[in-house]
Amino acid sequence: MSSRTTTLLTATAISVSALVAYALYFDYKRRTDSAFRKQLRKQKKRVDKSLAESREALQAASQVTDEELREALKAIEEEPKPGPELRENYFMSQVAMGEQLAARGEAFVLPAALSFYRALAVYPSPSELLGIYQKTVPDEIVKVILRIINLDVSAPPQDLGIDEGDASPTRGPPSETSSQEWDKVTDPGSQTPVSLARRLLHELLSNIIISRCLLFPFGPFSSPRKSEARVLFTYYEVFPPKSSHVTIQPRPDVPVSFGPEKVLVLTEDVAAGQVIYKEKPMLACLDYDLQTAGTHCTHCFRELSTVASPETLTSSADSTKSKFCSKACLQAAKTRWFGFLMSMDPPLPAIVELGGLPVTPETLDARRAAQAQLVAYLKKDSRAGAFLVAQFIARQLTMAGSKDLNPEVDFAGVDIQEYRIEDHVERWTTAPISPPEEEYGLLVAMLKATLPGLEEFLSEDSHKSLVGKLVFAAFGVCFGEGREDRPASSLRPEDSELTRTPLGTARQVGTAIYSISSHLPHSCEPNARPVFSSGTTELEIVASKDLQKGDQLSIAYVEVGQRPDESEKDCRLRRRKELARGWKFACQCPRCAAEATSS
Numbered sequence: 183m184s185s186r187t188t189t190l191l192t193a194t195a196i197s198v199s200a201l202v203a204y205a206l207y208f209d210y211k212r213r214t215d216s217a218f219r220k221q222l223r224k225q226k227k228r229v230d231k232s233l234a235e236s237r238e239a240l241q242a243a244s245q246v247t248d249e250e251l252r253e254a255l256k257a258i259e260e261e262p263k264p265g266p267e268l269r270e271n272y273f274m275s276q277v278a279m280g281e282q283l284a285a286r287g288e289a290f291v292l293p294a295a296l297s298f299y300r301a302l303a304v305y306p307s308p309s310e311l312l313g314i315y316q317k318t319v320p321d322e323i324v325k326v327i328l329r330i331i332n333l334d335v336s337a338p339p340q341d342l343g344i345d346e347g348d349a350s351p352t353r354g355p356p357s358e359t360s361s362q363e364w365d366k367v368t369d370p371g372s373q374t375p376v377s378l379a380r381r382l383l384h385e386l387l388s389n390i391i392i393s394r395c396l397l398f399p400f401g402p403f404s405s406p407r408k409s410e411a412r413v414l415f416t417y418y419e420v421f422p423p424k425s426s427h428v429t430i431q432p433r434p435d436v437p438v439s440f441g442p443e444k445v446l447v448l449t450e451d452v453a454a455g456q457v458i459y460k461e462k463p464m465l466a467c468l469d470y471d472l473q474t475a476g477t478h479c480t481h482c483f484r485e486l487s488t489v490a491s492p493e494t495l496t497s498s499a500d501s502t503k504s505k506f507c508s509k510a511c512l513q514a515a516k517t518r519w520f521g522f523l524m525s526m527d528p529p530l531p532a533i534v535e536l537g538g539l540p541v542t543p544e545t546l547d548a549r550r551a552a553q554a555q556l557v558a559y560l561k562k563d564s565r566a567g568a569f570l571v572a573q574f575i576a577r578q579l580t581m582a583g584s585k586d587l588n589p590e591v592d593f594a595g596v597d598i599q600e601y602r603i604e605d606h607v608e609r610w611t612t613a614p615i616s617p618p619e620e621e622y623g624l625l626v627a628m629l630k631a632t633l634p635g636l637e638e639f640l641s642e643d644s645h646k647s648l649v650g651k652l653v654f655a656a657f658g659v660c661f662g663e664g665r666e667d668r669p670a671s672s673l674r675p676e677d678s679e680l681t682r683t684p685l686g687t688a689r690q691v692g693t694a695i696y697s698i699s700s701h702l703p704h705s706c707e708p709n710a711r712p713v714f715s716s717g718t719t720e721l722e723i724v725a726s727k728d729l730q731k732g733d734q735l736s737i738a739y740v741e742v743g744q745r746p747d748e749s750e751k752d753c754r755l756r757r758r759k760e761l762a763r764g765w766k767f768a769c770q771c772p773r774c775a776a777e778a779t780s781s
């Protein structure tokens with residue numbers, strides 16, 4: 183027998199005999215000693231009382247009313263607050279206390295939640311800490327913390343006291359947080375911490391929308407802000423994924439090079455007709471006439487006549503009457519953008535409803551009306567830009583608000599957890615276009631009606647810059663040879679939104695944006711073509727001829743073939759006009775150069 187087994191058996195034997203001995207002694211005393219009996223009765227009363235107290239506390243924790251939480255919140259607000267130098271210690275002690283209370287069981291749910299809340303209120307990056315709580319603190323406590331935050335939302339907005347120009351996200355655990363970050367938690371000139379909910383909302387929005395994309399756009403190979411260095415250094419190493427058989431490279435400085443600053447280069451030989459890579463869209467907007475006709479899936483554009491029973495949202499929740507070809511499409515749209523943009527669902531369900539928008543018939547009506555106006559705007563001259571911008575904002579928020587920060591497996595078909603939609607878009611160049619004035623107002627109204635405060639983060643300039651990025655990267659999704667029945671635009675060609683498609687924008691069913699293919703330049707003599715063979719928005723880039731490793735890929739943004747009634751000169755002129763009007767560039771492709779000298 184091993185010494186360990188012996189020790190265990192000995193220990194068990196001793197405890198069993200000790201228990202038996204104690205039971206015999208206890209029984210003897212109870213029968214013979216009246217003082218012992220009295221003491222026992224007293225003890226029982228004490229135990230009963232404390233049990234009743236715990237039961238009450240337990241009930242109080244699970245049934246704690248908003249009123250009680252509001253009082254607790256008020257009491258916390260009145261507590262003296264630690265100055266900047268003591269804030270970190272205060273944070274540590276509140277987390278430690280929260281952990282101790284949480285370990286004491288259900289009766290301590292409320293006090294534990296209050297301690298965690300106090301810690302959150304002084305932490306420089308509350309949404310990050312909330313994410314940590316969600317992974318490490320018992321669910322019932324997190325629920326109470328979220329309820330307190332929601333109550334906090336109704337507090338009047340205060341000056342956040344955060345320097346927006348330095349709103350870089352604080353990453354890493356609390357110990358890595360710099361002392362400067364701890365200083366940011368307070369209003370300047372006062373010791374009152376700003377409303378936690380406002381700080382959460384502000385942090386979420388400024389980190390994502392403002393600092394990451396709109397106010398500080400930077401070119402793909404230009405010097406990054408410090409906090410973004412890690413992302414920039416590795417971005418082009420992991421994106422595009424190896425399976426796409428292409429890399430993004432700075433344009434080589436050779437005499438016949440044309441167009442964009444960076445190019446897509448093949449990493450292996452491919453034969454004519456071979457699919458080089460496939461990718462799903464980051465954003466997609468069905469043409470208005472098809473959306474209202476209900477003939478195509480709002481998410482993947484699949485024709486619904488090919489589907490047994492399309493899915494719809496309950497009618498009251500969807501002002502657009504959208505239809506989906508499958509539960510998967512309905513779910514994907516709902517969680518990524520549709521829920522935010524086109525439904526009456528809470529805008530940020532996964533974290534907490536930070537908007538503070540009271541849910542009343544009036545606020546719901548206002549939200550519904552703003553959504554309907556935005557959708558109706560699509561009709562006007564078939565403009566998808568405003569809707570794509572709204573989708574882009576919605577996707578950033580829903581991704582950031584999602585509990586597990588799901589990887590973006592839905593586009594480019596790869597797990598690129600580190601790089602989200604904004605990481606791609608911020609690397610794109612902004613085209614010099616001015617969207618119609620009313621567009622900005624419509625977007626602002628929609629954001630305001632969905633998540634009040636959000637509209638402050640979309641300035642006219644940032645809207646313009648986003649439209650310039652998104653519209654210029656847009657592809658026209660065409661099935662087969664394209665459709666014949668797209669309503670004609672009444673606009674001058676230079677004012678219309680054009681999409682990249684060799685079949686012509688007039689033949690598309692909708693507009694979609696792709697992370698890899700946005701980098702494909704135009705050539706009037708392209709070596710690859712976009713194809714939608716699955717009858718959905720999934721894009722395939724197919725080689726038009728045998729290609730070799732190292733070749734730069736190009737596609738035709740417009741119809742490049744010489745029509746029967748056209749001379750070579752006319753064809754050249756038509757292509758160049760369309761490119762200049764639609765994409766504001768003078769085509770410098772080899773064919774244009776060659777034809778310029780021959781004519």
Ligand SMILES: C[S@+](CC[C@H](N)C(=O)[O-])C[C@H]1O[C@@H](n2cnc3c(N)ncnc32)[C@H](O)[C@@H]1O
Pocket residue numbers: 440441442443609610611612613654655700701702703704705706765766767768769770771
């Ligand atoms: C594929 S690139 C843009 C890539 C990426 N979306 C970005 O913004 O960095 C498209 C841009 O490159 C330029 N471009 C593409 N093809 C061109 C061509 N044939 N001649 C001249 N410029 C071209 C135009 O400025 C066009 O808007």
